[in-house]
Amino acid sequence: MMGGALEATHDDRRSTRAALAWLVALGTLIFALVALVVPARAQVRGTIVGPGATSYPIAVSPLKGADGDRFADIVARDLDLSGFFKVIDRGAYIEHEDPVAADAINFENWKTVGALALVKGTIERASDGVVVEARLFDVVERKQLAGKRYRTGEDLRRIAHRFADEIMLALTGERGPFDSKIAFASRRGGRFKEIWAMSLDGGDLRAVTHEGLIALAPSWSPDSRSLLLTSYRTGNPTLESGGQTDIALLDPSGQLIRWVTRDRALDVSPSWSPDGRSLVFCSDRGGGPQIYTVSADGGEPHRMSYSGNYNTSPSWSPKGDRIAYASRIGRRFQVFVIDAKGGDAKQVTSSPGDNEDPSWSPDGRYLAFSSTRDGSGAIYMSDASGAHQKRLTPAGGDDSNPSWSRWLE
Incomplete structure (x- = not known):
């Protein structure tokens, strides 16, 4: 198995059915x-940038809950590989795990460290695994650009890759390859x-x-x-x-x-x-x-x-x-x-x-x-x-x- 079953809040799952010659x-x-x-996937929408000399600065804050640091590390690594983003060093952060709602985040703290986008979220244990809520925010506009909720057995790594894809979609207009x-x-x-x-x-x-x-x-x-x-x-x-x-x-x-x-x-x-x-x-x-x-x-x-x-x-x-x-x-x-x-x-x-x-x-x-x-x-x-x-x-x-x-x- 490549991972446990995943759920998303969207109903736009697509199943590729190709006759293999x-x-x-x-x-x-x-x-x-x-x-x-391998299991199923989901999707969001968006617009911005392309890989080039100037990379888009983004902060990936550890999610609140167990394995929050690990989730953030995987997403940050994916975004770095893309060539689109400059992931801001976590040691520069003024605000860390809390809060996760747009109206409670101090976006000035994130502007101070140079971030234009911000990832936050939570990880909670459930009887059948974990529930991950991950969100992407526009720091300048102080608003949420994308948000996903996943339920899985233990395949946290794959959820992180899927959310990195959503970040790419929201900020570049095309889904990432992660x-x-x-x-x-x-x-x-x-x-x-x-x-x-x-x-x-x-x-x-x-x-x-x-x-x-x-x-x-x-x-x-x-x-x-x-x-x-x-x-x-x-x-x-x-x-x-x-x-x-x-x-x-x-x-x-x-x-x-x-x-x-x-x-x-x-x-x-x-x-x-x-x-x-x-x-x-x-x-x-x-x-x-x-x-x-x-x-x-x-x-x-x-x-x-x-x-x-x-x-x-x-x-x-x-x-x-x-x-x-x-x-x-x-x-x-x-x-x-x-x-x-x-x-x-x-x-x-x-x-x-x-x-x-x-x-x-x-x-x-x-x-x-x-x-x-x-x-x-x-x-x-x-x-x-x-x-x-x-x-x-x-x-x-x-x-x-x-x-x-x-x-x-």
């Missing part, structure tokens, strides 16, 4: 499905790479597979309830198909629906467009590996990348507007982003080491990618322009192949 690059790869159970998971391949559990998963802030880090053999390339299902992964049960990552690898569309039982590509070239690493009508993939049909798009019904592929002699690992933004991929520059890979309609690619990373395997956040504003800039592989994130790069995984894992889920339902 399996997309594979045919070879001797063996795919395994790992079931993960109520999500990142899966990746890692050697931190032993000799071979296994699949691990974590929250965006690096919390809830745990092994998903225990195969005792090589497991790579995790990919979330559209409802974020399961993972598709590649497992080399012989221990040797090889493709044995006469040098030809094509892309096929299969139904969930594994029956062939149709071939999407049929070519003498190697066609690999397919990724769906968010509307399910097109695919982006890597192919060497033009010589070296390049990025192509093609209709899901088949047809003639359209080449997207022209700079660089080795481009791979494409990922289509959930907004449908951009495609990220890795390109070899000299002897190192760097992450690039290109408009889905074509045009010049923009370089996102430039650090030493290899930066590759980009994966989009559910809101389409951020990328997760693997990087060897510090020696061993680790998972990093940045916004789509390459700003606000942050390391997400601790040392010692040789981490690679991140896959960012959609919002948890």
Whole structure:
């Protein structure tokens, strides 16, 4: 289980119901499905800012009650990762836990420490878990911008991520990416790479597979309830198909629906467009590996990348507007982003080491990618322009192949 049942005061819960058609690059790869159970979510409304040189100052006060500090720490970490906010150091606060109602808060105290927004709330124990009430205030206007009430078993961390999403929605007009998971391949559990998963802030880090053999390339299902992964049960990552690898569309039982590509070239690493009508993939049909798009019904592929002699690992933004991929520059890979309609690619990373395997956040504003800039592989994130790069995984894992889920339902 990823957490207990959650309740919100809104009635606007949405349940993603997507028929999952399996997309594979045919070879001797063996795919395994790992079931993960996740619950539902809620939503608010709003307007303001964007990530840039000037960050929006916000105070995240510990909630009144047990674990109030922990809740505030998680929310503050999320907001810091976003690049939109400057979280004011708690040591500067004049007013702390009390009060939580707008008409009782001394907003002048918060203006004094430089806050434009303020988070406050309460945590109360109930017979079936905890009840969390969290509120976001506009310090200048002295009014509440958002308020949520959650009831849960013990999954306080996930509630904090959900409220951080609400803060982003209220202050930027778009929901944040925090109520999500990142899966990746890692050697931190032993000799071979296994699949691990974590929250965006690096919390809830745990092994998903225990195969005792090589497991790579995790990919979330559209409802974020399961993972598709590649497992080399012989221990040797090889493709044995006469040098030809094509892309096929299969139904969930594994029956062939149709071939999407049929070519003498190697066609690999397919990724769906968010509307399910097109695919982006890597192919060497033009010589070296390049990025192509093609209709899901088949047809003639359209080449997207022209700079660089080795481009791979494409990922289509959930907004449908951009495609990220890795390109070899000299002897190192760097992450690039290109408009889905074509045009010049923009370089996102430039650090030493290899930066590759980009994966989009559910809101389409951020990328997760693997990087060897510090020696061993680790998972990093940045916004789509390459700003606000942050390391997400601790040392010692040789981490690679991140896959960012959609919002948890």
